[in-house]
Amino acid sequence: QVQLVESGGGLVQAGGSLRLSCAASGRPNTNYMGWFRQAPGKEREFVAALGWSGGSTTYADSVKGRFTISRDNAKNTMYLHMNSLQPEDTAVYYCALGAGWRLPPPESSSDYDYWGQGTQVTVSS
Numbered sequence: 001q002v003q004l005v006e007s008g009g010g011l012v013q014a015g016g017s018l019r020l021s022c023a024a025s026g027r028p029n030t031n032y033m034g035w036f037r038q039a040p041g042k043e044r045e046f047v048a049a050l051g052w053s054g055g056s057t058t059y060a061d062s063v064k065g066r067f068t069i070s071r072d073n074a075k076n077t078m079y080l081h082m083n084s085l086q087p088e089d090t091a092v093y094y095c096a097l098g099a100g101w102r103l104p105p106p107e108s109s110s111d112y113d114y115w116g117q118g119t120q121v122t123v124s125s
Contacts, residue, residue: 002026002114004095009119020080022095032098032105035080037091049105056104085123092118
């Protein structure tokens with residue numbers, strides 16, 4: 001059974017940084033994982049995704065140049081390095097895994113089959 005566990009969220013001032021982690025267990029054959037976020041009263045939105053084997057990455061325009069997605073294959077862990085955080089980045093961040101083979105990694109939440117429980121990121125102004 002696939003399980004995804006996020007960690008690393010918290011409260012940070014505007015301009016600060018955080019690193020989110022997503023540890024995957026029971027990972028099926030897959031080649032992509034991603035991060036999504038959901039702010040209060042808003043729909044879940046795509047943040048970033050990566051191809052697990054080839055390293056292909058995609059980013060939402062709103063985070064390009066500030067966020068970096070990466071992975072550690074040996075640890076079955078994906079990361080989201082977030083710099084220059086702004087209040088509008090405040091949301092619950094979810095990691096997701098797709099049980100399939102797609103490149104480039106997709107941006108639609110419907111293409112992902114497994115989800116973590118989410119971790120809260122709050123950016124104060």
